[in-house]
Amino acid sequence: MASLVWIRKDLRLHDHPALHYGIQAGEILPVYIHEENHHKWSIGSAQSWFLHYALQSFQKRIEDIGGKLLIKIGDPAKILPKLLKDYSINTILWNRSYEPTNIVMDNSLAEKLHNEGVTVKTFEGTLLLPITKIKKKDGNAFKVFTPFYKAHQKMDIPKPLATIKQMNSPVMMIEDSLAVNDLGLLPAIKWTDGLEKRWSPSELAAIRHFNAFERNRLKHYKNGRDFPSKVYHAEMSPYLALGLISVRSMYHYIVKNAEAAGEPFLRQLVWRDFAYSLMFHFPNTIEKPMNKKFENFKWNEDQEAFIKWRKGLTGYPIVDAGMRELWETGYMHNRVRMIAASFLTKHLLIRWQNGAEWFWDTLVDAGLANNSMGWQWVAGSGADASPYFRIFNPTLQSKKFDPNGDYIRKWVPELRTLSDDAIHAPHEQSSSMLEQAGIILNENYPAPIVEHKAARERALARYNEIK
DNA sequence: CACACCTTTCC
DNA sequence: GAAAGGTGT
Numbered sequence: 001m002a003s004l005v006w007i008r009k010d011l012r013l014h015d016h017p018a019l020h021y022g023i024q025a026g027e028i029l030p031v032y033i034h035e036e037n038h039h040k041w042s043i044g045s046a047q048s049w050f051l052h053y054a055l056q057s058f059q060k061r062i063e064d065i066g067g068k069l070l071i072k073i074g075d076p077a078k079i080l081p082k083l084l085k086d087y088s089i090n091t092i093l094w095n096r097s098y099e100p101t102n103i104v105m106d107n108s109l110a111e112k113l114h115n116e117g118v119t120v121k122t123f124e125g126t127l128l129l130p131i132t133k134i135k136k137k138d139g140n141a142f143k144v145f146t147p148f149y150k151a152h153q154k155m156d157i158p159k160p161l162a163t164i165k166q167m168n169s170p171v172m173m174i175e176d177s178l179a180v181n182d183l184g185l186l187p188a189i190k191w192t193d194g195l196e197k198r199w200s201p202s203e204l205a206a207i208r209h210f211n212a213f214e215r216n217r218l219k220h221y222k223n224g225r226d227f228p229s230k231v232y233h234a235e236m237s238p239y240l241a242l243g244l245i246s247v248r249s250m251y252h253y254i255v256k257n258a259e260a261a262g263e264p265f266l267r268q269l270v271w272r273d274f275a276y277s278l279m280f281h282f283p284n285t286i287e288k289p290m291n292k293k294f295e296n297f298k299w300n301e302d303q304e305a306f307i308k309w310r311k312g313l314t315g316y317p318i319v320d321a322g323m324r325e326l327w328e329t330g331y332m333h334n335r336v337r338m339i340a341a342s343f344l345t346k347h348l349l350i351r352w353q354n355g356a357e358w359f360w361d362t363l364v365d366a367g368l369a370n371n372s373m374g375w376q377w378v379a380g381s382g383a384d385a386s387p388y389f390r391i392f393n394p395t396l397q398s399k400k401f402d403p404n405g406d407y408i409r410k411w412v413p414e415l416r417t418l419s420d421d422a423i424h425a426p427h428e429q430s431s432s433m434l435e436q437a438g439i440i441l442n443e444n445y446p447a448p449i450v451e452h453k454a455a456r457e458r459a460l461a462r463y464n465e466i467k
Numbered sequence: 468c469a470c471a472c473c474t475t476t477c478c
Numbered sequence: 479g480a481a482a483g484g485t486g487t
């Protein structure tokens with residue numbers, strides 16, 4: 001008995017429930033479909049690059065164990081039923097997606113196929129737990145993390161499934177499959193050198209990266225992860241985003257090997273489940289504020305400032321360093337994401353949706369649930385958000401989390417000649433010191449586009465209008 | 468009067 | 479999380 005396995009953001013052979021189930025029954029036709037009808041949140045440019053190489057390595061991995069990946073472009077709702085007929089397959093399996101547009105598509109596809117007599121089975125392959133089932137006693141969804149976390153902890157997280165070691169695929173008509181290169185995932189003009197230098201998009205690289213984190217850096221995670229010049233953070237998000245590694249495998253590996261030291265990291269994995277839970281139960285919060293008060297918030301329409309933020313030319317070195325790291329490598333350290341996002345929404349009063357769209361396009365690890373929740377958290381409009389009056393002072397944050405200025409020197413090299421202390425705020429330095437360092441404000445590094453104190457007061461006043 | 472340290476306010 | 483407004487030395 002053969003099964004068709006619809007592959008999506010689960011490009012791996014370990015702990016892959018749909019593949020694992022199918023392999024018990026016999027032959028597998030694994031199918032990846034690149035959807036042509038792009039909508040705003042389908043895939044960003046940086047992640048598209050990542051996906052290209054992740055797909056190539058996944059394809060090779062399947063071939064190495066005897067199988068074959070079928071690649072298509074188009075509408076899954078049309079392609080999948082046709083493939084089932086063409087290959088005389090009567091079972092289709094996939095790991096569930098929680099993106100609202102996919103839920104609609106998947107449900108109608110499942111119903112249609114079921115009515116045609118096809119066996120349809122779906123699995124949890126993305127999260128620690130199927131979050132649709134985690135609810136408050138009154139039946140409503142959690143809006144606050146801590147009670148969600150407690151409910152989550154009471155449940156048993158399934159053990160990872162064995163890695164697929166062998167696969168037989170039906171004999172494939174060669175013209176049926178496209179090559180990864182045909183999908184047009186790489187940019188027309190090559191801007192991806194920085195991404196190539198930093199990332200290896202493959203399942204084996206993801207596992208290697210994770211093992212090295214657990215072995216060498218996890219013990220520093222709790223106290224060190226907030227320092228962007230260090231690598232005490234896990235940096236697993238790009239792999240998780242496309243399912244190159246299983247979150248359940250990570251969870252159980254850490255429980256087994258690290259015991260109590262692993263708790264802060266495991267907690268972050270539960271935050272990821274929480275983000276998916278929010279997206280599932282409150283899908284309109286992808287674009288709209290969770291807190292209704294913010295519907296009336298008066299944001300600024302300041303295209304010029306938005307461009308400067310994106311380019312890393314705000315005049316606040318820590319913000320600029322983060323934005324340039326993002327542009328160069330498709331990634332930004334989480335602490336710096338918070339600082340840069342706070343700066344956009346509070347200092348510049350630019351709507352968080354604009355920031356979310358930029359991150360979506362530029363991050364290799366972009367995920368709809370995390371992205372929306374993170375931005376709403378910073379903006380203060382989220383359910384369990386940081387209060388609006390919590391406005392980061394970028395200079396203080398910089399001194400605290402990049403005390404030697406190493407991160408700034410790496411990404412804003414024009415400031416490298418400033419001292420460890422002065423580098424956080426060039427505009428506060430004496431002209432003689434700037435001269436000595438060879439820095440001319442607004443010539444080789446911008447003066448701040450907004451002054452911190454005034455911007456803070458303006459933001460609080462703006463919030464007063466809706467409170 | 469500078470400063471370290473603590474508490475309250477921002478809501 | 480940061481700033482302001484205390485207190486004491």
